[in-house]
Amino acid sequence: xxxxxxxxxxxxxxxxxxxxxxxxxxxxxxxxxxxxxxxxxxxxxxxxxxxxxxxxxxxxxxxxxxxxxxxxxxxxxxxxxxxxxxxxxxxxxxxxxxxxxxxxxxxxxxxxxxxxxxxxxxxxxxxxxxxxxxxxxxxxxxxxxxxxxxxxxxxxxxxxxxxxxxxxxxxxxxxxxxxxxxxxxxxxxxxxxxxxxxxxxxxxxxxxxxxxxxxxxxxxxxxxxxxxxxxxxxxxxxxxxxxxxxxxxxxxxxxxxxxxxxxxxxxxxxxxxxxxxxxxxxxxxxxxxxxxxxxxxxxxxxxxxxxxxxxxxxxxxxxxxxxxxxxxxxxxxxxxxxxxxxxxxxxxxxxxxxxx
Numbered sequence: 435x436x437x438x439x440x441x442x443x444x445x446x447x448x449x450x451x452x453x454x455x456x457x458x459x460x461x462x463x464x465x466x467x468x469x470x471x472x473x474x475x476x477x478x479x480x481x482x483x484x485x486x487x488x489x490x491x492x493x494x495x496x497x498x499x500x501x502x503x504x505x506x507x508x509x510x511x512x513x514x515x516x517x518x519x520x521x522x523x524x525x526x527x528x529x530x531x532x533x534x535x536x537x538x539x540x541x542x543x544x545x546x547x548x549x550x551x552x553x554x555x556x557x558x559x560x561x562x563x564x565x566x567x568x569x570x571x572x573x574x575x576x577x578x579x580x581x582x583x584x585x586x587x588x589x590x591x592x593x594x595x596x597x598x599x600x601x602x603x604x605x606x607x608x609x610x611x612x613x614x615x616x617x618x619x620x621x622x623x624x625x626x627x628x629x630x631x632x633x634x635x636x637x638x639x640x641x642x643x644x645x646x647x648x649x650x651x652x653x654x655x656x657x658x659x660x661x662x663x664x665x666x667x668x669x670x671x672x673x674x675x676x677x678x679x680x681x682x683x684x685x686x687x688x689x690x691x692x693x694x695x696x697x698x699x700x701x702x703x704x705x706x707x708x709x710x711x712x713x714x715x716x717x718x719x720x721x722x723x724x725x726x727x728x729x730x731x732x733x734x735x736x737x738x739x740x741x742x743x744x745x746x747x748x749x750x751x752x753x754x755x756x757x758x759x760x761x762x763x764x765x766x767x768x769x770x771x772x773x774x775x776x777x778x779x780x781x782x783x784x785x786x787x788x789x790x
Contacts (some may be wrong), residue, residue: 439482447476455773459582468574474578478596507542507586508532508760509558509566509575521731524749525570528590531753532567537745539761551567560585565760568592568599569753571634584637586754586763591636593773599772602756604747606636609645609778613727613745614699616780618651621788622725628681629701630668630708637701640729641666643697667698669705677708678715684717685724696725697786703728703735706742710785720788740784747778 441459445452450469458465458473459482465473495704510532512525529545536543541564565586568577572589582585587599617625625648631641640708648665667684669677683697688694700706706728713720720726720740731746755774763769 438479439480441482444477444480444482444771447480448472466781471575471578472576473581478578478581479481490622494703499661505561506540507544508543508757509563509580510537510543510549511566511572511580511705512545512569524730524747527749528569528753529577531750531755532757533753534570534750535754535757539757541614558583564764567756568609568758584761586767589765590752590756591634591641593635598769598771600759602759603636603775604637604640604752604775604778605775606778607643607744608775610699611647611731612639612643613729613743613780614644614647615640616782617699617727617786618647620786624693624695625665625667625697625699626695628669628677628698628700629666630670631666631701632668633701641699657706669708672704674704674707674711676695677705678712679708681712685712685718694724695786697721698724700726703730703742703744704734706744706785707734707738710738710742718731721785725788727786736786737784742784743786744781745778746781748776751776 441455444450444459445455450473453666454465455477456468457463458470459477459596470736476678489552510529510531514540520581533543544563546558551695560583561583561594565588566580568587568589569588571592572594574594574596577594579585581597581599587597589597589599589601591603593599593601599605615626625644627641627644629637633637644665669680685694698709699707700709703736706726709726710720713724727744728742728744729747730749735744755776759772759774
């Protein structure tokens with residue numbers, strides 16, 4: 435039998451008082467967000483929340499049966515980030531899937547965009563919640579608070595090594611692998627991945643799928659002269675306008691070196707839209723001079739000239755599947771956590787046709 439983890443052990447590990455740990459774990463005021471986050475992280479690592487007494491007394495105990503008649507709402511945590519809102523062409527569709535599935539089951543949805551841990555605690559009545567769904571990147575301190583309260587958690591397009599939770603992803607790796615194989619198959623020889631592989635787990639998986647296809651084909655060459663990675667152009671931002679300048683600069687460098695790629699394989703559609711803008715500003719023809727592909731299938735890619743080849747992520751299905759997984763977790767609290775991957779569809783359009 436494992437030894438019980440105490441608040442004193444957490445305090446000793448952090449070099450703070452037991453009183454500070456107690457206040458942080460109970461959600462009381464008087465502890466900074468930074469200190470609270472450190473306490474929660476350490477408590478999680480030590481296994482404090484795996485104990486029956488590790489949860490709020492007013493919250494859910496993982497061994498307690500949940501009466502659906504008393505818990506008819508699901509907390510949807512969607513941080514109020516500029517690009518990650520319910521009005522987003524990507525995240526908004528996921529939210530619609532969640533809402534539709536909950537409505538079908540006669541359940542409500544409480545959307546929280548609060549980023550302050552202290553305020554987040556006071557917003558919630560755990561007794562009224564069946565569980566929590568995180569949409570996109572959610573800060574660890576907020577997830578720790580939900581975990582501390584004993585709420586079952588399902589994360590969409592995000593995972594956190596500190597938080598035991600089910601996760602729902604599009605099959606980013608396989609989809610990008612198949613897209614890249616298709617591009618090579620129709621004759622493209624010089625491919626470059628445009629996106630920061632470290633930006634998110636989805637971007638990383640997409641890059642890995644691209645890289646595998648390139649390695650199998652034994653093709654590719656340097657996209658820039660200052661990276662060891664042979665075919666990756668990292669770009670920063672989240673809206674199409676943010677990527678234009680960096681892409682234009684790289685295109686100029688490639689052209690000067692006589693090394694233009696035949697296709698830019700973009701990590702998502704916003705980058706692809708930025709690449710299209712950049713190339714058109716430089717008077718390059720798409721796909722005549724350089725081809726472009728995206729990922730996600732937001733509506734703007736249907737209206738460009740030419741329409742952009744992309745990967746259709748089943749956004750509403752991600753939301754619906756998250757609800758299904760959460761309700762299953764409510765009934766099966768002790769079963770192993772699951773990582774669910776939903777297949778995507780390749781949409782082949784004019785922007786990826788092999789040029790001259």
